[in-house]
Amino acid sequence: MKNAIELLKENDLLRVIDEPLDIDLEIPHVAYVEVKKSDSKALLFTNPISKRLNKTYKTPVLMNVFGSHKATNLFIGKDADEIAKEIEDLLKLKPPVTFGEKIGMIGKLFSLKNVFPKRLNTKGECQEVVIDKDRVDLYELPILTTWTQDGGPFITMGQVYTQSLDGERKNLGMYRLQVYDKNRLGMHWQIHKDSANFFHEYKKAGKMMPVSIAIGGDPLYTWSATAPLPHGVFEMLMYGFVKGKSARLVKSVTNDLYIPEDVDFVIEGLVDPSKIEIEGPFGDHTGYYTLEEEYPVMDVTCITHKKEPVYLATVVGKPPLEDKYMGWATERIFLPLLKTTAPDLIDYVMPENGVFHNLIIAKMKTLYPGHAKQFMHAFWGVGQMSFVKHAIFVNEDAPNLESYEDLSDYILDRVQVSNILISEGVCDALDHASDDFAYGGKLGIDCTADNVFFPKKEIISDEKLLKLVQEIEPGIVDIKQYKTYTKTPIVVIAIDKKEKIKNVYERLSAIKAHTKLLVFVDHQKNDVNNPYMLIWRVVNNIDASRDIYLQKEFIGIDATNKGEIEDFPRRWPDDTDCDMEVLTDLRKRGILDIDDDFIKRFYL
Numbered sequence: 001m002k003n004a005i006e007l008l009k010e011n012d013l014l015r016v017i018d019e020p021l022d023i024d025l026e027i028p029h030v031a032y033v034e035v036k037k038s039d040s041k042a043l044l045f046t047n048p049i050s051k052r053l054n055k056t057y058k059t060p061v062l063m064n065v066f067g068s069h070k071a072t073n074l075f076i077g078k079d080a081d082e083i084a085k086e087i088e089d090l091l092k093l094k095p096p097v098t099f100g101e102k103i104g105m106i107g108k109l110f111s112l113k114n115v116f117p118k119r120l121n122t123k124g125e126c127q128e129v130v131i132d133k134d135r136v137d138l139y140e141l142p143i144l145t146t147w148t149q150d151g152g153p154f155i156t157m158g159q160v161y162t163q164s165l166d167g168e169r170k171n172l173g174m175y176r177l178q179v180y181d182k183n184r185l186g187m188h189w190q191i192h193k194d195s196a197n198f199f200h201e202y203k204k205a206g207k208m209m210p211v212s213i214a215i216g217g218d219p220l221y222t223w224s225a226t227a228p229l230p231h232g233v234f235e236m237l238m239y240g241f242v243k244g245k246s247a248r249l250v251k252s253v254t255n256d257l258y259i260p261e262d263v264d265f266v267i268e269g270l271v272d273p274s275k276i277e278i279e280g281p282f283g284d285h286t287g288y289y290t291l292e293e294e295y296p297v298m299d300v301t302c303i304t305h306k307k308e309p310v311y312l313a314t315v316v317g318k319p320p321l322e323d324k325y326m327g328w329a330t331e332r333i334f335l336p337l338l339k340t341t342a343p344d345l346i347d348y349v350m351p352e353n354g355v356f357h358n359l360i361i362a363k364m365k366t367l368y369p370g371h372a373k374q375f376m377h378a379f380w381g382v383g384q385m386s387f388v389k390h391a392i393f394v395n396e397d398a399p400n401l402e403s404y405e406d407l408s409d410y411i412l413d414r415v416q417v418s419n420i421l422i423s424e425g426v427c428d429a430l431d432h433a434s435d436d437f438a439y440g441g442k443l444g445i446d447c448t449a450d451n452v453f454f455p456k457k458e459i460i461s462d463e464k465l466l467k468l469v470q471e472i473e474p475g476i477v478d479i480k481q482y483k484t485y486t487k488t489p490i491v492v493i494a495i496d497k498k499e500k501i502k503n504v505y506e507r508l509s510a511i512k513a514h515t516k517l518l519v520f521v522d523h524q525k526n527d528v529n530n531p532y533m534l535i536w537r538v539v540n541n542i543d544a545s546r547d548i549y550l551q552k553e554f555i556g557i558d559a560t561n562k563g564e565i566e567d568f569p570r571r572w573p574d575d576t577d578c579d580m581e582v583l584t585d586l587r588k589r590g591i592l593d594i595d596d597d598f599i600k601r602f603y604l
């Protein structure tokens with residue numbers, strides 16, 4: 001990590017905090033706040049302590065390394081769009097005809113040799129210090145507890161190296177790892193992920209599964225671990241491609257897995273596939289807790305590290321966070337690969353407040369009837385893109401996908417009941433809104449056609465509309481209208497829910513003449529004047545197959561929390577809220593320089 005720290009310093013992207021701060025809540029809260037700022041920097045905490053364990057740590061904690069577009073580009077080494085272009089060129093590679101083309105192709109292919117990782121026969125820098133099984137103590141590492149309801153401390157930036165039972169296929173994935181005690185870790189590889197797939201092979205064969213977890217080193221290892229490559233493709237190839245240089249790997253001390261020679265820590269171990277344990281809860285990147293689930297456990301067989309390691313971590317919660325920047329790079333770099341299954345796709349965005357899998361907006365060249373719907377099915381059927389819950393497709397004449405105001409006007413001028421598709425399919429394992437785990441409703445909106453008919457709505461003021469709706473439903477506390485000049489005027493309704501929202505929506509059809517889209521949220525934890533957080537809430541909280549009501553040009557969306565009223569079969573999780581005592585104390589000590597408005601704006 002030392003090189004990364006130098007690079008951050010040279011680019012004025014690092015703040016060093018020498019004040020002793022606790023690994024429980026304090027350090028994560030400071031990092032959480034920092035990355036929400038428009039000029040956010042990486043943070044190096046040089047004096048981590050644990051009041052709970054009565055410990056001080058020599059190892060510094062580094063957070064938010066990918067905390068801005070600038071830092072992300074710096075660690076990826078070039079502009080993400082440039083890499084996408086290189087991938088596109090390779091995918092389009094045709095047999096050369098002219099001499100010039102032949103020379104050009106040799107260059108391209110020659111550069112590909114750097115893609116494959118190199119296995120070294122030596123020990124790595126990451127193995128300068130070896131702690132054998134008997135002396136292993138995970139509590140000697142400054143592993144953070146980020147949220148008050150978390151089940152314990154979690155490693156949040158672990159590069160998890162695994163291989164198939166026959167050793168032929170390798171994988172690198174980033175999964176959080178819960179510390180159960182001094183030598184056991186929970187393996188949160190979700191049901192759809194590659195290591196879970198390998199795990200089933202070991203389980204079937206009744207064999208122990210080796211795992212090596214690396215932390216730190218080149219930040220590009222960490223980003224590569226998150227890259228959604230197809231099953232069977234080793235993410236170290238992506239590292240080599242992006243870096244233009246092979247990763248240099250060394251063998252772990254107690255198993256056959258190879259890890260990068262220059263990472264800061266390696267935790268090696270074995271997973272007994274016959275054992276399973278409760279993992280979580282954990283405050284997740286959806287801004288909600290993921291609740292307790294069963295996951296495999298690793299017994300640590302050895303820890304190795306550099307002489308002077310740095311512990312790398314991230315904090316996830318409500319957006320915007322570090323994963324916004326990591327996900328942005330992934331979104332850009334994977335565009336050409338996505339185009340191979342959806343050839344007329346022009347571009348796409350996954351807005352940060354849609355926490356990636358909850359919302360995608362895609363621009364396409366529409367060539368025939370049903371083209372957008374064909375893409376919806378393609379997306380919902382492809383790798384990790386299949387987790388996307390809500391997909392909106394726009395035509396090639398739509399505004400730039402980053403111009404959210406213009407783009408939303410374009411979309412709202414084209415939303416009508418007949419171009420809404422509600423389907424079902426796999427959902428991200430973190431999704432809390434569906435009745436079933438990892439399976440639920442999908443919403444696709446085809447906004448590619450502009451020859452649609454819209455009855456004109458008579459817009460009235462918020463005050464008048466509030467009076468009208470309160471006469472029908474006294475539980476409505478507040479409303480705010482958005483985009484009333486478009487063909488789909490929206491009313492956001494904050495309600496103190498006492499019955500099924502569907503009944504309220506039906507009664508409110510009396511106001512049909514004044515609006516088209518009703519969005520219901522609980523008044524307790526939402527601010528109708530905060531569109532950024534409203535979008536976050538809505539796309540998180542709905543399952544399209546249950547929560548969208550359609551009448552002719554009068555649409556209702558129930559984005560309230562579900563529970564007994566709806567006979568919701570699972571437990572609805574809490575939001576990841578900061579501990580206000582900790583925040584207040586950090587503000588008093590001058591470590592956080594935020595005001596009450598900042599706390600409100602980001603629902604801290």
Ligand SMILES: Cc1cc2nc3c(=O)[nH]c(=O)nc-3n(C[C@H](O)[C@H](O)[C@H](O)COP(=O)(O)O)c2cc1C
Pocket residue numbers: 156171172173174175176177188189190193194195225226227228229285314316323326384
């Ligand atoms: C900060 C962060 C934390 C993540 N935590 C997890 C996790 O705990 N479990 C998981 O399955 N995926 C997690 N992911 C997503 C995976 O890293 C991602 O899906 C990756 O492509 C998985 O690799 P695989 O397909 O090789 O399994 C996380 C991603 C980020 C950016």
